[in-house]
Amino acid sequence: MADLQLRSPAFDDGERIPEEHGYSAANTNPPLEVENVPSDASSLLLIVDDPDAEEPAGKVWDHWLIWNIPPDIGRIPAGWEPDEATEGQNDFGEGGWGGPSPPDREHTYRFLLYALDTSLDLSPAADKDDVYDAASGHVVEKAQLTGTYPA
Numbered sequence: 001m002a003d004l005q006l007r008s009p010a011f012d013d014g015e016r017i018p019e020e021h022g023y024s025a026a027n028t029n030p031p032l033e034v035e036n037v038p039s040d041a042s043s044l045l046l047i048v049d050d051p052d053a054e055e056p057a058g059k060v061w062d063h064w065l066i067w068n069i070p071p072d073i074g075r076i077p078a079g080w081e082p083d084e085a086t087e088g089q090n091d092f093g094e095g096g097w098g099g100p101s102p103p104d105r106e107h108t109y110r111f112l113l114y115a116l117d118t119s120l121d122l123s124p125a126a127d128k129d130d131v132y133d134a135a136s137g138h139v140v141e142k143a144q145l146t147g148t149y150p151a
Helices: 051-057 128-135
Strands: 005-007 032-035 043-050 061-069 107-116 139-149
Touching: 005 139, 043 051, 043 128, 051 107, 061 128
Parallel strands: none
Antiparallel strands: 005 032, 043 061, 043 107, 107 139
């Protein structure tokens, strides 16, 4: 079986995320495609963060935390408002997607997808530390997609 894969029809891995997905633009998540989910996965977890924010913001900036995504989802549309999955708190202090908004230069954003052997019992007020704590020991497989966004 092939490894878990995460792609976007809007941009290739390592390439530029379209402007409309930025925080100051339409602020909608880019479309995503999920393939080769392991058969023992009960749910998916997606975290989008910006490690390049560490210098200007003093931390890795969290843009989207979403868990209990059905493992058979296949596609996540642009501007997705999930019914079955739960969105947590981003570092803009909001629930849901908070698009790229680099303050100083081009940044690289990580779309981290985890296949989990369980569902996470967390409230929407959960942050990334809460999510990682709950997912610890339950990761079956991981995939990553990166995209850049200009300042």
